[in-house]
Amino acid sequence: MRSWPKVLMFFAVAISSACGREEQPPPRRIRVEVLNGCGEPGLAKEVARFLREHGLDVVNGEGSNASHFNFLESIVVDRCGDLEKARYVAKVLGIRNCIQQIYEEGYHIEEVTVVLGKDMVDKVGGR
Template sequence: MATRRGQDTESPYGVCRQRGRVGRWGPGERQNSTQRVYTYRFWISRRSFRYLGRYSDRRQQLYKGVAIKKFILVVLVLLVVGAAASIAYYLLTKGERVARPQVVGSVRVEILNGCGEAGVARRARAYLRGKGYDILGIGDAKGHFPQTIIVERRSPTNTNARLLARTLRLDETDVTQLLDSLSPVSVTLIIGEDYGKYLPDTVETIQ
């Protein structure tokens, strides 16, 4: 006795829903070989779809986890490379800053006597030449200066004046600026009454 369309039937392989095929068997009816093959194929196909669905979900979760791990790894690599580049740049620029004060031959100095004592400008010329500076000339300043002043003439950042101040062990607050791009002088030293704290009495004591 055949079953109606859409009715579930029991089989050795599980519950099978009839799909309108003529000749389906009902409960208690004997199955022929063709019916058994169809039932088995239908049962396998249902299990296969379920398995493929679960496998697809697992694969998507796996791909998401791998993508997140790759993203974190890329971020960490970029951070490490950036930190290494920053450290390398700092070390290189620090080496340049340390080495720059040793190059004084390109700094052209004008020395002016502002304390009124004879021979002080010549002593300063000998001292700075011994340090490697290029002395363009000496002379007398207009006026009297109780404190030594270093005047920057070329660099907007007072590079030459600060270099000379470090050589004479003077404070950088003694540095001022009077820029003149046409002047051959890099920096002007105006010697004040306090020259004794940085200028030795003789050239021999310098050397």
């Protein structure tokens, strides 16, 4: 029975440590490209602003349009070979789709591309 205080103390410290943890900072400055893939006016601009507020470097101004507007779900694309950066951006935006598609030729400034789908319209409206 004398071990109970030690066990309780251990759990109290473990719970206190877990609750007191701060969210991990981004893995250095991340250069992000934001593309509107659903055609909703102003969506890329709003998401670009949100990302900047969270310390991310949006490299294409207020966002641009994707090659088409048929994206139903948003997707985050790793462009530089560091999937951790893409996963961080996906977490900030609440996007579950994250893939790796590295540019083969030439230099591109963006490390991560976010293509906004129709699912993001409700998310942004609710912020």
